[in-house]
Amino acid sequence: MPQTTDLNRHSIGELQRISHKLSQQIIEITTKAGSGHPSSSLSMIDILTGLYFSGVMNYDPKRPDWPERDRFILSKGHGAPGLYVTLAEAGYFDPALLSTLRETDSPIEGHPNMRVLPGVEASTGSLGQGLSIGLGHALAARVDGRHYRVYVLIGDGESDEGQIWEATMAAAKYQVDNLTLILDYNKFQQTGPVEEVMPALTPPGDKWRAFGWYTHEIDGHDMNKVVSSLEMMKSVVNQPQIIIANTKKGKGLSPFEANDTNRLHGKALSEDQAKTAIAELDAMYAKLEGA
Amino acid sequence: MDIGKSIGLEYGAATRDAFGEALEKLGHENQNIVVVDGDVSDSTRTQAFRETFPERFFNVGIAESNLVGVASGLAASGKQALASSFAVFLLCNAYDQIRMSIAYPHLDVKLVGSHSGISLGEDGASQMAIEDLALAASLPNFTVLVPADEQAAAWATRAMFEHEGPVYLRTGRPDAPKVYSSDTRFEIGKAVRVRDGDDVTIIACGLMVAAALEAAQHLSNKGIEARVLDMHAVKPLDQIAVIKAANETGAIVTAEEHTITGGLGAAVAQVVVKEHPVPVGFVAIMDTYAESGDPNDLFKKYGLSPEHIIHEVESVIDKKA
Numbered sequence: 001m002p003q004t005t006d007l008n009r010h011s012i013g014e015l016q017r018i019s020h021k022l023s024q025q026i027i028e029i030t031t032k033a034g035s036g037h038p039s040s041s042l043s044m045i046d047i048l049t050g051l052y053f054s055g056v057m058n059y060d061p062k063r064p065d066w067p068e069r070d071r072f073i074l075s076k077g078h079g080a081p082g083l084y085v086t087l088a089e090a091g092y093f094d095p096a097l098l099s100t101l102r103e104t105d106s107p108i109e110g111h112p113n114m115r116v117l118p119g120v121e122a123s124t125g126s127l128g129q130g131l132s133i134g135l136g137h138a139l140a141a142r143v144d145g146r147h148y149r150v151y152v153l154i155g156d157g158e159s160d161e162g163q164i165w166e167a168t169m170a171a172a173k174y175q176v177d178n179l180t181l182i183l184d185y186n187k188f189q190q191t192g193p194v195e196e197v198m199p200a201l202t203p204p205g206d207k208w209r210a211f212g213w214y215t216h217e218i219d220g221h222d223m224n225k226v227v228s229s230l231e232m233m234k235s236v237v238n239q240p241q242i243i244i245a246n247t248k249k250g251k252g253l254s255p256f257e258a259n260d261t262n263r264l265h266g267k268a269l270s271e272d273q274a275k276t277a278i279a280e281l282d283a284m285y286a287k288l289e290g291a
Numbered sequence: 292m293d294i295g296k297s298i299g300l301e302y303g304a305a306t307r308d309a310f311g312e313a314l315e316k317l318g319h320e321n322q323n324i325v326v327v328d329g330d331v332s333d334s335t336r337t338q339a340f341r342e343t344f345p346e347r348f349f350n351v352g353i354a355e356s357n358l359v360g361v362a363s364g365l366a367a368s369g370k371q372a373l374a375s376s377f378a379v380f381l382l383c384n385a386y387d388q389i390r391m392s393i394a395y396p397h398l399d400v401k402l403v404g405s406h407s408g409i410s411l412g413e414d415g416a417s418q419m420a421i422e423d424l425a426l427a428a429s430l431p432n433f434t435v436l437v438p439a440d441e442q443a444a445a446w447a448t449r450a451m452f453e454h455e456g457p458v459y460l461r462t463g464r465p466d467a468p469k470v471y472s473s474d475t476r477f478e479i480g481k482a483v484r485v486r487d488g489d490d491v492t493i494i495a496c497g498l499m500v501a502a503a504l505e506a507a508q509h510l511s512n513k514g515i516e517a518r519v520l521d522m523h524a525v526k527p528l529d530q531i532a533v534i535k536a537a538n539e540t541g542a543i544v545t546a547e548e549h550t551i552t553g554g555l556g557a558a559v560a561q562v563v564v565k566e567h568p569v570p571v572g573f574v575a576i577m578d579t580y581a582e583s584g585d586p587n588d589l590f591k592k593y594g595l596s597p598e599h600i601i602h603e604v605e606s607v608i609d610k611k612a
Contacts (some may be wrong), residue, residue: 129392
């Protein structure tokens with residue numbers, strides 16, 4: 001059975017290098033487009049890097065419909081730029097397309113559209129729906145006797161949606177152990193901190209544990225932890241799993257972090273801000289290399 | 292109910308019963324069918340499928356948004372997924388999920404909404420879908436089917452699995468008067484002429500086909516010959532049949548168990564106005580919610596009785612050029 005796992009099995013150092021490159025691309029393409037959600041894309045980019053390039057996932061970019069492929073569903077569809085740079089890096093399409101983000105006639109749409117871009121597993125952008133879709137894929141594997149795994153990434157603000165909890169209950173009922181949910185726990189939603197907008201959602205681990213899920217909390221920017229936790233989830237039996245990944249919107253970059261009231265949610269950086277952010281990214285990466 | 296009884300129509304099973312029976316039968320032939328239920332399988336009649344194919348049946352609880360999303364994921368992984376609930380909860384509660392997770396990506400999901408219309412009767416307005424056709428038809432990529440009787444429901448159940456893409460099938464609770472003989476098969480998007488006539492055309496769907504036949508019989512006694520079309524697919528609408536009706540009979544009355552906004556009448560009117568303007572009358576629920584009560588009483592009170600069709604026919608004939 002063809003699998004590309006080995007092709008995409010990179011060391012932690014290489015993964016950090018990829019994440020650095022993808023972070024830079026996120027800033028570049030959203031700044032060029034003049035809109036989009038760079039901060040929400042950056043908070044999850046280490047997770048996506050770990051998923052797609054550590055060998056955790058089985059996929060074949062030449063055959064996006066391969067029935068045995070593992071699925072990744074980006075439920076927080078506004079993180080689309082982060083998904084696009086990841087899919088381009090994985091080989092699903094020509095990276096030159098990235099610079100057409102949000103332009104008419106481009107498949108690199110404002111939010112993911114599964115009908116126009118290979119590698120996109122679900123059309124998202126209306127929050128709260130991806131986990132249900134992922135559960136459907138996970139159940140289809142059971143019906144068909146297949147062994148693929150399904151990964152769904154949701155935002156913490158997105159968890160305000162009741163459908164997240166409908167799907168959480170149903171996944172526990174059906175004991176789908178081929179379903180791994182990743183919470184991009186960046187602590188902010190559109191108008192402010194999650195703990196102010198919807199205080200009952202914190203701490204999130206307790207909620208999923210109460211519904212019968214296997215839960216594991218990590219630093220979502222620690223590549224070692226990202227990869228090892230994703231691997232660990234494969235050994236959980238009869239339980240859906242959630243990785244609560246503590247992340248930062250804008251991932252330590254001053255143009256985002258200077259806006260601690262989250263004013264940069266859903267906004268692209270100006271060209272000057274982008275230059276600053278990319279210089280900071282380079283410095284952060286150099287530090288990682290030196291460590 | 293007593294629709295059609297005055298002209299001797301016999302009663303068969305409810306469309307929901309015929310659907311449930313056909314679904315179970317199809318489950319044997321087509322191993323790719325999976326069913327997702329919002330904990331109402333005994334009401335929607337997916338129960339027979341559940342009992343025969345438990346490994347292909349998922350009850351996700353009273354959670355319509357998730358119901359639709361799970362069906363979407365199953366379809367995206369190659370299953371022919373059917374999601375069923377009361378029409379009102381399915382369409383009205385989970386509309387954005389239907390839009391985003393099924394219509395927009397054009398996935399092969401079949402939605403079946405039962406307990407539609409005011410023929411639901413005693414349960415009252417909260418349980419009666421009277422907006423579902425407008426909601427489903429307004430979604431790009433959707434096919435919308437409204438079977439008239441048990442034969443039509445069995446046919447539609449099979450047809451929707453033969454059709455690739457999203458479908459909404461509307462079923463009802465009460466036993467339905469028989470419009471068709473056994474082994475009926477027709478084509479999605481092609482209206483069926485169930486009665487000939489050249490003075491006026493009544494275009495109906497669902498239970499209103501029998502009401503139209505009843506009205507046509509009484510009109511015949513008054514010397515008016517009404518053509519009756521069963522527009523079992525509200526979308527895609529059989530535009531050719533509508534234009535032909537306008538051209539050949541010069542007047543049209545639509546009849547549907549649905550609000551006057553956005554359903555069959557609106558779709559027919561759009562074609563007539565553009566292609567061949569003639570007087571059109573509408574038998575539908577006016578801009579109101581109904582109430583609890585005996586279905587026959589509700590049909591009279593909310594304007595859906597054969598007498599209302601007769602009145603509307605006489606009114607459009609008066610306006611004929």
